[in-house]
Amino acid sequence: MYTRYTKRKGLLGEYEYRNKAELLVKQGALRPNPELGELVDKILSTLNTESDGTYMTLHARVEPDMVKHPVCRDQKEHNLTKIFKFMQDTFPDPPASVLFLPINRQ
Incomplete structure (x- = not known):
């Protein structure tokens, strides 16, 4: 839709x-809800002081609800190790100094 x-x-x-x-x-x-927004702001301010301020976000979508989702089922990778290997192979010279990886643990 x-x-x-x-x-x-x-x-x-x-x-x-x-x-x-x-x-x-x-x-x-x-x-995001205000609590999550505050957490993101805190993380970003830490990145700006402890690194060069560049970051890349990877939303791996390995949560149970997405694993069950039927769209592109044959193209999905559920193994984070394989996803990280793909990222490392794709970006041998990382485009950012920090990788932010949000994952829903529920």
């Missing part, structure tokens, strides 16, 4: 503009 919506195809993509109410609903949709 999201792809249809963003590419304006099918039932969800027939509008030429987005409704103002829809935009208002989504304005805060991707904001």
Whole structure:
């Protein structure tokens, strides 16, 4: 559905503009809760003082809900060791001094 919506195809993509109410609903949709926001701010300020300030985020999506998700099932890698090896092979000269890896433990 999201792809249809963003590419304006099918039932969800027939509008030429987005409704103002829809935009208002989504304005805060991707904001973390305040506690998480404070933690991220703390981590970023530490990065700026203890390293060169560059970081890269890897959202590995190895949580149980994503492992069960049917989309691209045959292309998913669930083994973090293999994911890290891929990252190391892909970026032999890392583009950032720190790798931030958020993982949901539930």
